Amino acid sequence: MNHADWLFALRNAMAPLSEFMSQGGVVLWWLAAVVAIYWLLVIERVIYLAVAFPKQxxxxxxxxxxxxxxxxxxxxxxxxxxxxxxxxxxxxxxNIIKVLVAICPMLGLLGTVTGMISVFDVMATLGSSNPKLMASGISLATLPTMAGMVAALAGMFAHARLAKKCQLSELKLEKALRSQR
Known part of the structure; x- marks a missing residue:
């Protein structure tokens, strides 16, 4: 594959994600940034547990x-x-991962509020006779909520697994450094 083919494939793969993000509004982009940060931190912890800590x-x-x-x-x-x-x-x-995971549902709820404000604004200015505009506002309200909950569930799972692995690693080190009698 040449460079142009890669770009075409990437654009085709990113099109559904871009459409989803535009339907969810600006709050969804903030949520995506929080999710990206916490997954980078999760990956950093996994690498530390797999590479750096065993050597130390x-x-x-x-x-x-x-x-x-x-x-x-x-x-x-x-x-x-x-x-x-x-x-x-x-x-x-x-703890940073835990806080970022806790922020996800809150950002989702913020998306709900901003979406509902959009729906009410459409209803106030145009009346309730334009269902297409109302549906757009409802998607602004529901997509960030769903995304926030999904991100929080995945993050809670990752955090719990990491915390357990860290506790076990610490316990094994403590046992290995016990006094020999």
């Missing part, structure tokens, strides 16, 4: 095993410091 975990375990003593106050302070660093690294951005 292994380094901490090796350093712990090379120590000759594990019971002194100093050794326990080092262990607690590593566990604190692991906790901070694992939980980074999870």
């Amino acid at each position: 975990r292994q380094a901490w375990i090796e350093q712990w095993q090379q120590r000759t003593e594990h019971h002194s106050w100093y050794a326990q302070a080092i262990r607690q410091g590593w566990l604190g660093q692991a906790h901070d690294g694992l939980m980074q951005n999870l």
Whole structure:
């Protein structure tokens, strides 16, 4: 495929999305931006859990095993410091993801309100005799609500899975750094 074919294919693939976004109004674009940000953060967390954290975990375990003593106050302070660093690294951005997910249904409701205002505006200026204009306002009201709920459900699932994986990773590290007796 040449460059022109790729552009044509991309335009054809993006046409339904563009139409959906235009039917949902400007609030839908804000929702899309929030969703894009939280998915970027989710992907960043997945990469951290798959690549960066295992390397750091292994380094901490090796350093712990090379120590000759594990019971002194100093050794326990080092262990607690590593566990604190692991906790901070694992939980980074999870609260931001959670907040962005919580914003999604609120943006959907904002879309509902703005869509209903559009419907009432059409009814006030033209009367209720133009169903096509009213239908446009109703789609402005319902599409962002649906999109906000779908985005929130997907985000809640992703956040819950990430949080659970981070907790398990932290627990496994803590067990690996236990004092050997």
